[in-house]
Amino acid sequence: MKTLLIFPKQSIQRLAALLLAGLFLSACQHQQLETKAELLVFGTLVQITTYTDSAPPAKHAIQKVEQRFQAFHHEWHAWEKGGIVSKMNQAIADRQPITVADSVKAFIVKSQKLAKQSDYLFDPGIGQLIEMWGFHSEHWQGPPPSEAQIQNWLSQRPSIADLYFEGNTLYSRNDRVRLDFGGNAKGLALDIAMQELRQAGIDNAVVNIGGDMRIIGRKNEQAWSIGIQNPQQPSQALAMLKLSGDESVVTSGTYQRYFEWQGQRFSHILNPNSGRPADHLVSVTVIHQDATSADAAATALLIAGPEHWRETAAKMGIKQALVIDQQGKIEQTKAMAKRSKLLGTSIIAR
Template sequence: MALAFPPSEVTIRLVIIVLALLLLGACSGHEQAEVLELQGRTMGTTYSVQLANPPPDIDPAALQQSIADELARINAQMSTYDPDSSLSRFNQSGSTHWFAVPPELAQVVAEARRISRLSDGAFDVTVGRLVNLWGFGPEFHPDRIPTPEAIAKTLAVTGYHKLAVRADPPALCKTQPELYVDLSAIAKGYAVDRLAEVLAERGFGDYLVEVGGELRAAGQHPERPWRVAIERPESSTRAVFRVVRLNDIAMATSGDYRNFFEQDGKLYSHTINPHRGRPVDHLLASVSVLDESCMRADALATGLLVLGPEDGLALAEQQGIAAFFIERLESGYQAHMSSAFERIAGASESPNPSAP
């Protein structure tokens, strides 16, 4: 299968599903919980589906094939690594007329544009050429800092306002022939939502779905609510920063430290500021967002990370976004949460992985 995103993307997202599973086991008083787990690879990363108390007549192989087929279908629409995907063909087109696309691709782009307007362009799926310019996209090149001239030239052909979408008939349109769309900060969240729908359609009510670190939970684990971990934002280690209990909600996390390169002692993150055409360089290390839609949480986490600690928290408060921020200071890490996050998850969280 052609990759939708680079293989290193599995390390970009900050929620550690493996640690979450260890937490579940460590607090269990039973030898073995009734959980069926299906795992695989997709979009250059991994996926995991956990079903609590599965029925005895379940066919795991058939269910896993259905999951794989759904992920392959999404990949065939939204990949920038597959030259034959619907999105790649739109990117390759120099036409400024309406370009027919599958309904789901139009749906994801429409949501991306909504988040772009909400964040005043901090989230922008048209930064694909800037991502490529900095060496984080399919057009790989050795780590290097682009010239100011190259950045300015690329900025001139980006901007979400140059991308239009319609639902009926589903189509995309660009006013700039060189516009390039990259859905890597929203497509995995959409894939999580679709897998959740597949499970619900088959009558499953207790599950935890994860694709590349983006998660969505329904019901609960056989012994307690589903518990996941937000990672401590360090490139050299993997450790839990905070434990979150999920109940019929999704969580997505974006950070600045897993996919980067270093030059002359300075780190350059894969997260690009669409207004400046350069990687973010503020003190905000990661943002986690809770939402009913993993697609929306995925995009919002990136947008808030781009905005930075002050503007990101201000937008979260203004819009009622449930967001958890980890800021990197000389004295260590400092966490902030929006009022919505505290209301939804604050009382049910624990910074201690061994806590019940």
């Protein structure tokens, strides 16, 4: 809290100073109205919070975001029948072209660019592998795929790189490509939400999709305080970040969704190069203005592992990242170290 000191001189100067102090404190105490909404979509809890001078416009904007999210979930869910992803996957399997909307093409092209930057560690074309491991179901049934199944998939190595466009018509060179945008769809949803809120004239907001966030502006003139979850104790934060302006913070973790089979734990994040779950890093947090890019990068860095995550981050233009390995060791980039406040843990920054 800032303090205004007034030194006694002549009475008129004292009165002027007191008036200025009153104006200063009144400005400090101005509180915008908080408007909140929660909904279940994308298989997780979504929270939308805005700070505005008037509540009705904020409520209306949040309702529009909710409507976009419900439609988005139907269209982009990898195994939601009737959605655009399902239709594209069926067309690819049938070796047929399919014409898509400009927005769909733009997202695929952007995802292709992100995949290439990551050396295809992030690859939305591996839906068949994800299905093989049983992650196209809300409840995993088991068992894991056999070695022969994995090697058969690797021999074909379907990838989003196999897709190409002629105008707005999508083609695939490989009929085993199955699109699954679980690696960056939440990021796209965050970007869409902020676009809607900005168009409604809202300058201060945070959208939280299962712990992945994009923020704009500030919270009553203060930066947003964001905690990074402790993988060993998920109810606690191991670090705090201050975000303001227009930023996204996204975390990918092997501890968030997994299954166990015969005493072994398998993460839902799969390495396209091995056909198996990523198992070296347990958590990666990335800050980037664009949530779609942050989401893809967090996935790619986690798959890259302790030896290569920095190289992958550089290729993807990521300057702010924090990673945690299986032993609980934390490393982060220098740019991230300037932002994060670690809570009782040692850290390596270089």
